Amino acid sequence: MEKNIARAISWLLHPLLIPTYTLAILLNTDIFVPPSVPLTWKLMLTGIILLTTFVIPLTLTWILLRLRMITSFYLETREERIYPILTVAVFYYLTFYLLKGVHLFTVFRYFMLGGTLLAILALVINFYRKISLHTIGMGSVTGLFLGLSLKFGINFNTEILAGILLSGITGYARLKSGSHKPAEIYSGFVLGILVLVL
Numbered sequence: 339m340e341k342n343i344a345r346a347i348s349w350l351l352h353p354l355l356i357p358t359y360t361l362a363i364l365l366n367t368d369i370f371v372p373p374s375v376p377l378t379w380k381l382m383l384t385g386i387i388l389l390t391t392f393v394i395p396l397t398l399t400w401i402l403l404r405l406r407m408i409t410s411f412y413l414e415t416r417e418e419r420i421y422p423i424l425t426v427a428v429f430y431y432l433t434f435y436l437l438k439g440v441h442l443f444t445v446f447r448y449f450m451l452g453g454t455l456l457a458i459l460a461l462v463i464n465f466y467r468k469i470s471l472h473t474i475g476m477g478s479v480t481g482l483f484l485g486l487s488l489k490f491g492i493n494f495n496t497e498i499l500a501g502i503l504l505s506g507i508t509g510y511a512r513l514k515s516g517s518h519k520p521a522e523i524y525s526g527f528v529l530g531i532l533v534l535v536l
Contacts, residue, residue: 340514341514341515341516343511343514344510344511344512344514344515345511345515347507347508347511348472348508348511348512348515348517351472351475351476351504351507351508351511352472352475353426353471353472353474353475354391354392354395354396354426355392356453356475356476356478356479357387357391357392357430357433357449357450357453358384358387358388358391358392359479360446360449360479360482361383361384361387361446362384363497364443364445364446365380365383365384369492370443370445371443383440383443386436387433390429390432390433390436391426391429391430391433391450391453394429395422395425395426395429398422398425399422399425402421402422407421408421408422414517416464416465416467416468419461419464419468419471420461420464423457423460423461423464423471424457424461426457427454427457427458427461430450430453430454430457431450431451431454433450434447434448434450434451434454437450445482445486449478449482449534452478452481452482452533452534453478455533456474456478456529456530456533456534459529459533460474460529463529467522468518468519468522469522469525469526469529470509470512470517470518470522470523470525470526470527471526472508472509472511472512472526473505473508473509473512473523473524473526473527473530474526474527474529474530475530476501476504476505476508476509476527476530477505477526477527477528477529477530477531477532477534478530478531478533478534479501479530479534480498480501480502480505480527480530480531480534481530481531481532481533481534481535482534483497483498483501484498484501484531484534484535485534485535485536488535505527509523509524509527
């Protein structure tokens, strides 16, 4: 039962969904997006981000599974993680590039650049040891709001605390599912925060 709950949490807080969740939070923050921005524009942007950061990378991972280049969606070995992480890095950068013309949303654009850098670092680290991609993702969104708070003095205490709490839940789920050791959980979270804050 606990393992099933852990897997459900892992899917709900999957690293590929973090950009979409982050965008949804920012779109509902008047500081960055004026209330005059139409809902249709917000939905269209969210759809594009969901497509480039979740649907396409997940589809390509499914293709790798069909080609037997990986054995499951869970990517349990370091060897199986190489191509999926590389795919994420490419599509995160593509998303960053596509948002070049959207001057209204510079903050999210640089979040995607940070995500690209994190994917590349995760790929390099992966050659030597496992690191939790889930806590990298949760650390990145926590780091984004922490960085914005430090840089601009904006009160994002709720978002930061929610990020820490959800990171803890995610880490617990990854440990319970037997996917990671504690050091891999903590190092992923710290890496995610540091890169986005910087």
